Amino acid sequence: MISLKNVAKWYGSFQVLADCSTEVAKGEVVVVCGPSGSGKSTLIKCVNGLEPFQKGEITVDGISVGDPKTNLPKLRSRVGMVFQHFELFPHMTVMQNLTLGQVKVLGRSREEALQKGMKLLERVGLSAHKDKFPAQLSGGQQQRVAIARALSMDPIAMLFDEPTSALDPEMINEVLDVMVELAKEGMTMMVVTHEMGFARKVARRVIFMDAGRIVEDAGKEEFFGTPRSERAQLFLSKILHH
Amino acid sequence: MVGTLRTTPLAWAVRLGNLYVEIFRNIPLIVQMFLWFFVMPELVPEALGDWIKQMPPPWGSYVPAVLCLGVFTSVRIAEQVRAGINSLPRGQRMAAIAMGLTEAEAYRYVILPQALRIILPPLTSEFMNVIKNSSVALTIGLLELTGRARAMQEFSFRVFEAFATATVIYLLTNLVVVLLMRALERKVRVPGLIAAGGAPQAGH
Ligand SMILES: Nc1ncnc2c1ncn2[C@@H]1O[C@H](COP(=O)(O)OP(=O)(O)OP(=O)(O)O)[C@@H](O)[C@H]1O
C-alpha cells in the first residue's frame, strides 16, 4: 500500500532523511517512534507529498508521490492525515469541517456529505456537537473531530503525526480508543507516536528513527523483546520508565 | 490580492508583490499625489495623456487623486493581508492541502476567511485613513472637504466655522465607517474564539 525506497531529503545542506526504506501493507498498522528531531514528521509528510524529497521513491497504492505528473491533490484526498495540533478550521462549525473536503474535493452533494458527516460524528461520539465551533471543544474532542474529518474522505490509508502529544493525559485515551477501533477494522495506518501501549495493542511493526535514519524496523514482539540497536534500547528505557 | 501573492510559494510573485508594495509604501503620499497629477499624464500614451489634461476642472484632478489614494491604500492593505495570512498557524494550510484541496482552494476556503477576520480591525483604520488622506488631494487642486473649507474662508473670512464644519463632516464620515465595520466584525465573529491575534496588528 505504502512503499518507501531509499528516500532522502535535505533542508538546504542539512540532511533530514537518509536512505529511508520501508513498506506498509494493506491493513497494517505501523508505529514510528524516535527522539525529537529525528525526522518522523518529515517522513510521514513525505508520504502524501506535503514535503518534497530529493532522492528515492515513495508510492502509495502504486502511484508515485515524487513524480511531477502525479495529481497530488487527488492522491492526498485518498490519504487521511491527522496532526498533532488538530488543525481543524476554526472559522467553520464541526459539521462544516467534515463536509468541506467531501463537497469541494470529492464533489459529493451537500446532503450526502451531511449524512456521512453525521455518521462519522456518531462514531466518534460527538454528534451533539455538530454545530459548535472547534474552539468550543476540548482538545480530545477536537482531535476526534479531526479523525472524523479525515475519515469523511473515505481514505485508503491514514497518517497520524503525534495525535495525542498535545493532549492532557485524561484525554489521550478517548483519542487512542478511536484509533484502536480503526486499526481493528483493518485501516492501513502509519502512526508517529510515543504511546507504546497503543503500539503493543495494535501495531504490527515498529519503526525506530534516529538522526534521519530508520535504525530499527521490526515486528512488534521483536521490537519490544530485544531491539537490536543500543540507541533504540536507550530510547525505549527512557519512555517506558516514567 | 497583492498581499496574498506575497505568501504563495511562487518566488517571482512574491518578489513582484514586494517591489510594488515597497515602492508605493515608502514614498510620501504628497509626493505620490504630484507624481500622479504631473508625471502620469506624460508617461501614458499621448492621446490618453492629453485627454486627462483636458478633462474639465473637477475631473482633471479627481482622477489622479482617486488613482493615487487607491494605490496608496491598496499597498497598505496588501501589507496587512500579508501579515494576517502569516499570523495563521502553518498547519492550517497543511491541513487544507492534505485533504486534497488545491493551493487556490486552500486560500479561498481556509486561509483568507481567517486572515480577513484577523485584519478587520486594522482595515477599519485604513478606511478612515483614506478619508483623511483625501485632504492631501487639495494640493493638486481638488475641491474636497478641506479645500472647500479654505475656499469658503476666502469668501467669508469665517475661518472657524468653515473648518469646524469640515472637521465635523470628517468625524461623521469616519464614525459611519467605524460603526459599519463594528457591525461587520460582529457578524463574522467566530464563537469561542477571542479576537484571534487581532490586537498586535492594530493601530497606526
Ligand atoms: N522547514 C524546515 N527547515 C529546516 N529544517 C527543518 C524544517 N522542518 C524541520 N526541520 C528539521 O528537520 C529535523 C527533523 O524534523 P521533524 O519535525 O521531522 O522531527 P520529528 O522527529 O518529527 O521531531 P518531533 O518529535 O520534535 O516532532 C529537525 O532537526 C528539524 O529541526
Ligand SMILES: [Mg+2]
Ligand atoms: Mg514531529
